Amino acid sequence: xxxxxxxxxxxxxxxxxxxxxxxxxxxxxxxxxxxxxxxxxxxxxxxxxxxxxxxxxxxxxxxxxxxxxxxxxxxxxxxxxxxxxxxxxxxxxxxxxxxxxxxxxxxxxxxxxxxxxxxxxxxxxxxxxxxxxxxxxxxxxxxxxxxxxxxxxxxxxxxxxxxxxxxxxxxxxxxxxxxxxxxxxxxxxxxxxxxxxxxxxxxxxxxxxxxxxxxxxxxxxxxxxxxxxxxxxxxxxxxxxxxxxxxxxxxxxxxxxxxxxxxxxxxxxxxxxxxxxxxxxxxxxxxxxxxxxxxxxxxxxxxxxxxxxxxx
Numbered sequence: 001x002x003x004x005x006x007x008x009x010x011x012x013x014x015x016x017x018x019x020x021x022x023x024x025x026x027x028x029x030x031x032x033x034x035x036x037x038x039x040x041x042x043x044x045x046x047x048x049x050x051x052x053x054x055x056x057x058x059x060x061x062x063x064x065x066x067x068x069x070x071x072x073x074x075x076x077x078x079x080x081x082x083x084x085x086x087x088x089x090x091x092x093x094x095x096x097x098x099x100x101x102x103x104x105x106x107x108x109x110x111x112x113x114x115x116x117x118x119x120x121x122x123x124x125x126x127x128x129x130x131x132x133x134x135x136x137x138x139x140x141x142x143x144x145x146x147x148x149x150x151x152x153x154x155x156x157x158x159x160x161x162x163x164x165x166x167x168x169x170x171x172x173x174x175x176x177x178x179x180x181x182x183x184x185x186x187x188x189x190x191x192x193x194x195x196x197x198x199x200x201x202x203x204x205x206x207x208x209x210x211x212x213x214x215x216x217x218x219x220x221x222x223x224x225x226x227x228x229x230x231x232x233x234x235x236x237x238x239x240x241x242x243x244x245x246x247x248x249x250x251x252x253x254x255x256x257x258x259x260x261x262x263x264x265x266x267x268x269x270x271x272x273x274x275x276x277x278x279x280x281x282x283x284x285x286x287x288x289x290x291x292x293x294x295x296x297x298x299x300x301x302x303x304x305x306x307x308x309x310x311x312x
Contacts (some may be wrong), residue, residue, distance in 0.1 A: 046070075096100075099146065108150045112136075112143035116151060119159040122167050135162055173227025180228040187234050203244025205236050264301075271297045 046067040051058035064070040101109075117139075121127065127135070138158055143150045155187055192200050208231075209216045218229030230236055274294050277285035284290060 068239075103150070106148070106151050108143070108152065112140045115139060115143075116153050117156060117159055119156045119163065121163045125163065125167055125170065127166070133168065135159065138162065170227075176226050177232065179226045181232040184232050184234050184237070188237065200241040200245075201237070201240075204240035205244075207240040207244035267297050267300060 009272040047058055047061040050070075051061055062071065064073065103110070139155055142155050142158060148154065188197055188201075208219055212219045220229065224230060224233075271294065274285065274290060274297075277290070
């Protein structure tokens with residue numbers, strides 16, 4: 001009986017000792033309803049285990065939805081690195097031969113003029129010689145920069161951006177010109193009410209046509225830096241209308257002001273020449289033709305002065 005009691009106590013003590021250990025048996029499973037925190041569990045923080053305290057790495061790992069996806073990506077990257085197909089970057093000690101080989105691998109031509117530009121300007125967009133020069137300069141600058149900046153895809157993208165910005169700028173210029181024309185029309189209607197506007201515009205048209213001849217339309221359509229037309233600017237129209245009022249009804253001024261010459265100055269110079277004949281060529285000065293011409297000049301100057309006072 002005493003032996004049985006001793007044996008029972010020893011067995012109980014051993015069981016207690018095993019039950020009290022900190023590490024569970026390898027075959028132990030979580031009770032029903034409990035969540036495993038082992039690597040096989042669904043809530044295992046594999047990103048935290050990899051990143052540790054590195055917050056940037058932890059943020060980058062968020063792009064992977066599972067540990068298996070991350071592992072697959074890692075092995076694919078490792079395979080590419082070891083495939084021999086990766087292009088090594090040039091170091092500071094790279095030779096001309098190294099650069100030539102690098103460029104050949106990337107498809108970079110040895111001359112910026114040899115790039116195959118697949119990007120074309122939008123339909124209807126025409127570049128000026130200056131703009132074409134700027135685009136060529138951009139291409140040359142990228143080629144000179146070398147490396148991936150000189151890659152054909154980068155150069156083509158630069159051309160695409162240039163065309164897009166040019167097209168946007170042109171659209172803005174058209175809008176500005178339209179607004180300018182509308183504002184001018186409204187302003188002229190205000191300062192020249194009714195038939196006065198039509199009459200003054202006629203004077204302006206006649207003045208431009210007389211002084212600029214065949215270049216009449218080109219002068220009016222001359223494009224300013226902001227896209228507006230010269231002929232849509234109030235100051236220009238007012239100036240031409242004033243000239244028209246002062247000269248268009250006077251044939252003497254019409255003749256003296258041809259080819260853009262200042263009519264008043266031309267007549268004054270002609271009168272001065274005629275007056276000089278009184279001492280150098282009296283007979284010519286006293287001739288009927290000269291006296292008739294002198295009278296025309298005096299009359300024209302008087303009319304010009306009178307119109308100028310009316311216009312003020």
